[in-house]
Amino acid sequence: MGKKVNWAVLSTGRIAHELGECFAKHPDAVPYAVGSRDLAKAEAYKEEFGFQKAYGSYEEMLQDPDIDIVYIGTPTTMHYENAKMCLEHGKNVLCEKAITVNKKQFEALCALAKEKDLFLMEAMWLPLHPTFKKAAEWIREGRIGDVQYIKAEHTFQHPYDPTDRGFSKALGAGTILDLGVYNFAFAGEMFGAKPEKINMIGRLGPDGADIDSQVQLIYPGGYAIFTMGYTSDTTANTFIAGSKGKIQYNEIYTGAKYVYLYDDRMRIVETYAEPNGWVGLDYEVESVTECIQQGKKMHPVITWDHTLEMFDIVEECKRQMGVDYGEFEAL
Ligand SMILES: NC(=O)c1ccc[n+]([C@@H]2O[C@H](COP(=O)([O-])OP(=O)(O)OC[C@H]3O[C@@H](n4cnc5c(N)ncnc54)[C@H](OP(=O)(O)O)[C@@H]3O)[C@@H](O)[C@H]2O)c1
Secondary structure, three states, X not given: OOOOEEEEEEOOOHHHHHHHOOHHHOOOEEEEEEEOOOHHHHHHHHHHHOOOEEEOOHHHHHOOOOOOEEEEOOOHHHHHHHHHHHHHOOOEEEEEOOOOOOHHHXXXXXXXXXXXXXXXXXXXXXXXXXHHHHHHHHHHOOOOOOEEEEXXXXXOEOOOOOOOOOOOHHHOOOHHHHHHHHHHHHHHHHHOOOOOEEEEEEEEOOOOOEEEEEEEEEEOOEEEEXXXXXXXXXXXXXXXXXXXXXXXXXXXXXXXXXXEEEOOOOOEEEEEEOOOOOOHHHHHHHHHHHHHHOOOOOOOOOOHHHHHHHHXXXXXXXXXHOOOOHHHHOO
8 A cells, every 4th residue: 555645526427426436445545525516516425425525616625735636527628627727726637538628728738737747637547447458468469460440339328408418519518529539549559550541420419519420540451430429329349350360348438347359260269357346437546546656747558648649530530520619629
């Protein structure tokens, strides 16, 4: 066990609740402070997850000198202003995906974090998950030969609600920022390259958010196709085909419990199971706590370059779909 790290949670929505569940499993990560726009919500969250302090505004929470890291779980269009405010208050930041709505905002946050000598990371847990790491290891070891094709379905069926962050562009809705960021990180790791070409098609909702889409990323030697959306459920299967074998996961985007290695005749030759009974956020809490203990300013896997490369794909997808977040695109 190392030095205890005091975590603060900025907002009390759905994902903040999922994060709250994690602290009991990570003794060095202390559930310390929570800030909400509504003190009653902060108090309720504090009681539910055993936090020590509850604040009725984000600004008030950021005055607390004993916070070691702030986790931001607000809607995506709020991330830039919230992260900037945290950094300006001298706080290390782990901010939900997509960390900003565009690349220039993320670059501005990186410059500020550098100037203030603070930790900054997009909360992209997928590459930290053991089943993801196992697949990447099989690929590096040449177990499936050259990666040729990746297919993943990443969709949810939600009734249309213009006030929900899944549909409201003002809250950062859209498949590119919400779901694409996982897929782009996934494909980049498995192909070990940047895409040479991007083709995106899809459907915009009433306020111009991309609510259903399909993106094709062409890599040297292969391609990936991702289906993403909010209006139908699919099998959530993810498949990586190589010249000598295949890899398959179920439910990768909620943290696949198993990943399967197949030979070239579609026989399972190895199965790997997530070893701890943890969810993706657990791996994030564990490794970010270690980063803070070690005084790191950048996560060793989710580096700023990792996120910047993801934004290159995001920007091109937004351009092809004609998605723009208006006032929220500004610095
Ligand atoms: N990593 C993952 O697996 C994962 C999963 C789901 C979502 N996410 C990301 O997490 C973020 C939040 O998603 P969520 O589903 O938790 O959203 P949510 O349930 O709508 O919660 C967002 C919270 O942000 C705060 N907030 C601040 N300004 C707001 C505003 N103008 N309107 C609404 N809420 C506002 C609210 O907390 P207070 O009222 O307490 O201030 C609210 O409860 C998104 O960026 C999303 O992409 C990540």
